Amino acid sequence: MILEEKTLSSEKIYNGKIINLRIDTVELPDHKYQKREIVEHPGAVAILPITDNNEIIMIKQYRKTVEEVLWELPAGKLEVGEDPKKCAIRELKEETGYSAQKIELLNIFYTSPGFSDEKMYLYLAKELNEGNPTPDEDEYVEIYKVKIEEALKMIEDGKIKDSKTIVGILLSKELI
Template sequence: MKYYEKTIHSEEIFEGKIINVRLDDVLLVNGKTSKREIVHHNGGVAILPMLTENKIFLVRQFRKPIESELIELPAGKLENNEDPVKCALRELEEEIGYKAGKIEKISSIYTSPGFADEIIHIFVASELSKTTINRDEDEFMDILELDIKEAVKMIHDGRIVDAKTIVGILSYISK
C-alpha cells in the first residue's frame, strides 16, 4: 500500500458496550508521526424487507447522537464473531416481526472510515412471513410500510437521510 501508516504505539482509552476507542501513534509515509483516534465497532447488518415486489418495510426511531428521528432499514449490531446472515434474520424478526424465506446480500459499507472500523452488511429479505416482534427493552420504533418508489422519493427530498438505508434502497433498485 502506497500510503500505509504503521502503528508504533496503541492505547485503549475507552471500552464500552457498543464501541471501544483507542489512540494510535502512527508513522506516516513522509517519516513524521501523527495520532489517530479509532473507534472499534463489531459491525452490523441492515435489512431491506420486501413484503411484495414493490412494498417494503422501514422503521422510524429516535437517534440520540443527532437528537432526531430517522427513517431507516431495520438494522442491528453483530455480536462477537456472529454470522451476518444469522444476525440479519434475527434483527428482522426482532424489529418488525417477520421471518425471511429468502435473504440475499446487497452490499457492505464502511460507515465512517476516517475514524471508525464499523462495517454494515446490507441484505434484501423476501418471502416474508409474520411472526412476533421481540425488541430489546430499550428499542422503540414505528414500522412503516411503503411503496419502494415512495421510499426513493423520500431519499431525493431529504426525508430519508440515513446512509445505510439510502445505499440499501438505491442498490436494490439499480440491480
C-alpha cells in the first residue's frame, strides 16, 4: 500500500506573525477524501549548551499555551531565510548571555508532524563564555545550570515536559 496523501486543494485560513494555518483537501491511499488542518511554521532552533563541568544551561519560562512554567533548552524561531546555525548562536546569546566557541548540529526533527510542519534544528554548544542575556522585550526567563545526570532525573520525574528539551537532554547522554 502506498502511504502518501495527494493534495487536491489548499486554502489559507490565517496568516500570522509566527504561524500560518491552511486547510488541505487530500486523497487518501484508499481513494477517500479528508481535510487536513496544517500549521505552517518557519522552523526553529534549540541549543544544548554544556559547560566544561557537564552542566546544561537551561531556562525556565512561562508558556501561555500550556499555562505552566517549563524547563527548556534555549531556543527560538528562525527568521525568513536565516541560517539555522546563526540563529542558534543568536538565540543562545539573547536568552542566556552565553556564547560558544564550538557549535555543531546534533539533530533535525519535526516537533509535531501530526498538524505542523515545524522543523527543529538542535545544536550542541561547548566551550562556553558567560555574558549578559538580552532577551526580547516580551521574554521573561530564568537561567539555570543543571548537571546532565540531574536533568535526566528531571525527565524521569516528569519535571521536564518540553519535547525539544527532552530530545536534547537524552542526546546529551551520548556526549558524557
